[in-house]
Amino acid sequence: MYADIIVDISREEVDRPFQYRIPEGLLERLEVGMEVLVPFGMGNRLTKGYVIAITEECKYEPAKENPARMKEIFSISQDGVTVESRLIRLAGWMHENYGSTMIQALKTVLPAKQSVRKLTLRRVERRGSREALIAALGEARRKKQFAKEKLLNELLTSQTIPYEWITGKLGVSASTVRSLERAELLRVVTESTYRNPVGDRETGDTRKNLSHAQQNIVKEVLQDYDAGKRGTYLIHGITGSGKTEVYMALIEQVVARGRQAVFLIPEIALTYQTLVRFYRRFGDRVSLINSTLSAGEKYDQCERAKNREIDVIIGPRSALFTPFPDIGLIVIDEEHESSYKSENTPKYHARETAMEVARLHGASVVLGSATPSLESYYRAMQGEYRLFQLKERLTGGTLPKVHVADLRTELKEGNRSIFSRKLQELLSDRLKKGEQSMLFLNRRGYAGFLSCRACGYVVKCPHCDVSLSEHAGGRLICHYCGYEIPKMKLCPQCGSKYISGFRAGTQQIEEKLKELFPQARVLRMDADTTRRKDSYEKILASFSSGEADVLIGTQMIVKGHDFPRVTLVGIIAADLSLSVGDFRAGERTFQLLTQAAGRAGRGEIPGEVVIQTYQPEHYAVVYSARQDYEAFYREEILYRELLSYPPVSHMLAVQVFSKEEEGGRTLAERLAREADSFADPREPLEKRMLLIGPAPASIGRINDIFRFVFYLKYANYGTLVKVKDALEEKIREWQPKGENVQFDFDPINTM
Numbered sequence: 001m002y003a004d005i006i007v008d009i010s011r012e013e014v015d016r017p018f019q020y021r022i023p024e025g026l027l028e029r030l031e032v033g034m035e036v037l038v039p040f041g042m043g044n045r046l047t048k049g050y051v052i053a054i055t056e057e058c059k060y061e062p063a064k065e066n067p068a069r070m071k072e073i074f075s076i077s078q079d080g081v082t083v084e085s086r087l088i089r090l091a092g093w094m095h096e097n098y099g100s101t102m103i104q105a106l107k108t109v110l111p112a113k114q115s116v117r118k119l120t121l122r123r124v125e126r127r128g129s130r131e132a133l134i135a136a137l138g139e140a141r142r143k144k145q146f147a148k149e150k151l152l153n154e155l156l157t158s159q160t161i162p163y164e165w166i167t168g169k170l171g172v173s174a175s176t177v178r179s180l181e182r183a184e185l186l187r188v189v190t191e192s193t194y195r196n197p198v199g200d201r202e203t204g205d206t207r208k209n210l211s212h213a214q215q216n217i218v219k220e221v222l223q224d225y226d227a228g229k230r231g232t233y234l235i236h237g238i239t240g241s242g243k244t245e246v247y248m249a250l251i252e253q254v255v256a257r258g259r260q261a262v263f264l265i266p267e268i269a270l271t272y273q274t275l276v277r278f279y280r281r282f283g284d285r286v287s288l289i290n291s292t293l294s295a296g297e298k299y300d301q302c303e304r305a306k307n308r309e310i311d312v313i314i315g316p317r318s319a320l321f322t323p324f325p326d327i328g329l330i331v332i333d334e335e336h337e338s339s340y341k342s343e344n345t346p347k348y349h350a351r352e353t354a355m356e357v358a359r360l361h362g363a364s365v366v367l368g369s370a371t372p373s374l375e376s377y378y379r380a381m382q383g384e385y386r387l388f389q390l391k392e393r394l395t396g397g398t399l400p401k402v403h404v405a406d407l408r409t410e411l412k413e414g415n416r417s418i419f420s421r422k423l424q425e426l427l428s429d430r431l432k433k434g435e436q437s438m439l440f441l442n443r444r445g446y447a448g449f450l451s452c453r454a455c456g457y458v459v460k461c462p463h464c465d466v467s468l469s470e471h472a473g474g475r476l477i478c479h480y481c482g483y484e485i486p487k488m489k490l491c492p493q494c495g496s497k498y499i500s501g502f503r504a505g506t507q508q509i510e511e512k513l514k515e516l517f518p519q520a521r522v523l524r525m526d527a528d529t530t531r532r533k534d535s536y537e538k539i540l541a542s543f544s545s546g547e548a549d550v551l552i553g554t555q556m557i558v559k560g561h562d563f564p565r566v567t568l569v570g571i572i573a574a575d576l577s578l579s580v581g582d583f584r585a586g587e588r589t590f591q592l593l594t595q596a597a598g599r600a601g602r603g604e605i606p607g608e609v610v611i612q613t614y615q616p617e618h619y620a621v622v623y624s625a626r627q628d629y630e631a632f633y634r635e636e637i638l639y640r641e642l643l644s645y646p647p648v649s650h651m652l653a654v655q656v657f658s659k660e661e662e663g664g665r666t667l668a669e670r671l672a673r674e675a676d677s678f679a680d681p682r683e684p685l686e687k688r689m690l691l692i693g694p695a696p697a698s699i700g701r702i703n704d705i706f707r708f709v710f711y712l713k714y715a716n717y718g719t720l721v722k723v724k725d726a727l728e729e730k731i732r733e734w735q736p737k738g739e740n741v742q743f744d745f746d747p748i749n750t751m
């Protein structure tokens with residue numbers, strides 16, 4: 001038996017593992033992830049290494065003829081489980097469960113190594129009394145020493161200022177700093193430190209007295225924790241119900257017990273306010289990882305975590321891989337967000353991966369959301385997770401009044417505008433009063449469905465109960481099973497000729513709005529207007545400071561930010577997310593509508609919401625208008641049960657990418673046949689593993705790469721993993737040249 005070993009633990013080195021022979025004596029004990037000592041290099045110096053694979057296959061050419069020449073592992077390190085070995089085990093688990101190579105998995109979990117210069121950070125601190133500073137300021141003004149004036153002004157408001165900021169942003173020269181230093185008004189402090197992206201900020205906690213409901217959650221979770229019980233907890237509570245306060249209290253308690261915590265938040269939902277709250281509570285012991293950090297900064301955060309210089313990390317899903325020595329708690333806020341699922345192989349879900357990290361460390365997991373994922377709520381109902389509810393909004397503000405505008409009626413009564421009469425009336429009212437409105441187009445990915453404007457009928461697949469998608473050549477196709485019919489000219493339900501695709505973009509809404517209300521100041525936020533790096537923040541900041549009356553946008557505008565002056569939210573076409581050809585369409589719509597509605601009336605004045613739709617009777621619309629999650633869940637889970645969709649069952653998507661259409665189709669068909677042979681004919685039909693497809697993916701071709709997909713539905717995840725392994729084996733055997741295959745378990749995005 002042989003072991004693949006990496007000597008230097010970093011993402012860059014995993015492509016170059018060294019193979020060693022496993023001596024008899026270690027064979028029983030050696031496991032993937034273990035730290036070992038191996039003779040390395042010319043001098044055979046004993047060096048630390050990590051086992052990333054154990055195999056029977058000898059890859060070292062000369063050794064095939066003469067195995068004795070291969071070096072042997074010297075020993076297993078005494079350290080036992082190290083930070084690194086946990087990460088490698090985690091990679092092994094991801095490799096197993098999500099279908100990727102071990103190398104891909106390792107690259108996902110290991111920090112990118114950057115030669116970090118230990119930065120020397122300089123900062124300027126105020127010295128001397130306020131009076132002395134004010135006197136000096138007066139003098140600088142009289143003498144027209146502008147640079148000095150600027151710096152003194154800054155020092156009066158901040159105790160410390162980063163040196164780079166003074167010479168950079170303030171444009172004050174080093175000699176000015178020196179002259180004030182000589183006058184004993186400031187001092188320059190130099191220290192060598194890791195880069196901390198949060199930077200210095202005043203502490204001073206704004207700790208709240210927890211409400212009874214909040215206290216109860218903290219108490220129950222800690223009781224379990226101190227009894228040695230590790231579990232998963234789901235907090236269902238609307239925005240503003242005090243979840244973050246509970247997370248902080250729990251994190252604080254776990255940190256007090258000497259362990260570390262990971263706080264996951266979708267990047268787009270992380271607001272500055274949240275960051276400051278954590279910073280105030282945890283001071284320098286908290287840090288942040290996100291996409292704006294440089295690779296060097298990320299690496300620094302990892303080093304600080306490993307050296308126990310921080311206790312808490314905040315970040316998107318990749319923050320799970322922070323190399324903390326001893327994680328006690330993982331919190332996932334907005335746990336329903338689809339950004340927790342990776343779109344790259346390994347296509348892992350942060351929620352499931354968090355459970356595995358928790359298992360490896362002996363940690364608990366807390367999930368929170370205003371609209372929990374069907375997955376989590378289902379687990380809670382099954383008793384796997386403990387469920388807590390926070391029902392009251394602590395910030396005041398009442399729930400908005402929701403109107404549902406039936407677009408079929410609008411058409412019938414002669415209104416062909418994209419704005420219903422109710423929405424027009426309320427928009428005009430808000431413009432008069434000088435209050436703000438948001439118009440929300442819940443477009444997501446590709447929504448090429450066909451629907452009837454007169455009766456609301458949506459053309460669906462009779463087998464999969466998802467909307468059919470319109471394709472070139474007038475065909476309608478189901479993207480799960482490949483069912484196909486020609487596009488009809490008249491509505492099959494009511495015979496109307498107003499049956500068509502739905503295409504309205506944010507730009508079009510902006511134009512129509514300006515036609516209706518030429519005086520309105522309008523901002524638009526979508527993929528076009530946010531291409532520049534900071535434009536997202538700029539648009540939000542400008543809206544929040546009242547520079548516009550209406551903000552038009554896609555999903556982006558409903559996350560995170562609070563706009564107390566928004567008293568009207570209009571959802572232009574709820575159907576856009578309701579009828580994408582995807583079994584999660586109802587869930588996604590419920591979440592989006594509920595969130596969007598929650599945007600209205602955060603401040604003193606109560607808000608109103610208009611949901612425009614052709615399907616006002618759809619349960620996702622009905623229950624989001626009532627903000628009734630439980631009722632929505634009960635309907636949605638019935639649908640999932642009926643059609644064996646997750647979370648009731650599991651689904652494996654096998655995607656084939658190919659330059660040649662025929663080659664891709666053929667490979668997809670061959671693989672599908674292999675997979676289908678795993679269906680056990682002794683099982684009753686409704687329990688048996690079900691093959692759906694293969695079919696062209698909903699976007700059948702991107703950049704001249706053809707995409708085919710088939711699905712397997714089965715209640716047992718482990719069996720699907722076995723099928724995946726078998727398919728991987730076949731792919732190795734067949735060695736397809738122009739094709740590439742990816743696996744996606746319980747897919748979120750089936751575009």
Ligand code: ADP
Pocket residue numbers: 208209210211214237238239240241242243244245246394395
């Ligand atoms: P969520 O995370 O559910 O949106 P937060 O924890 O952010 O809720 O709380 C919403 C607001 O209510 C925040 O401004 C917070 O400071 C405040 N808050 C939270 N808990 C309490 C409490 N027990 N007493 C008073 N205010 C609270």
Ligand code: ZN
Pocket residue numbers: 452453454455456457491492493494495496
């Ligand atoms: Zn119709």
Ligand code: ZN
Pocket residue numbers: 461462463464465478479480481482483
């Ligand atoms: Zn179908």
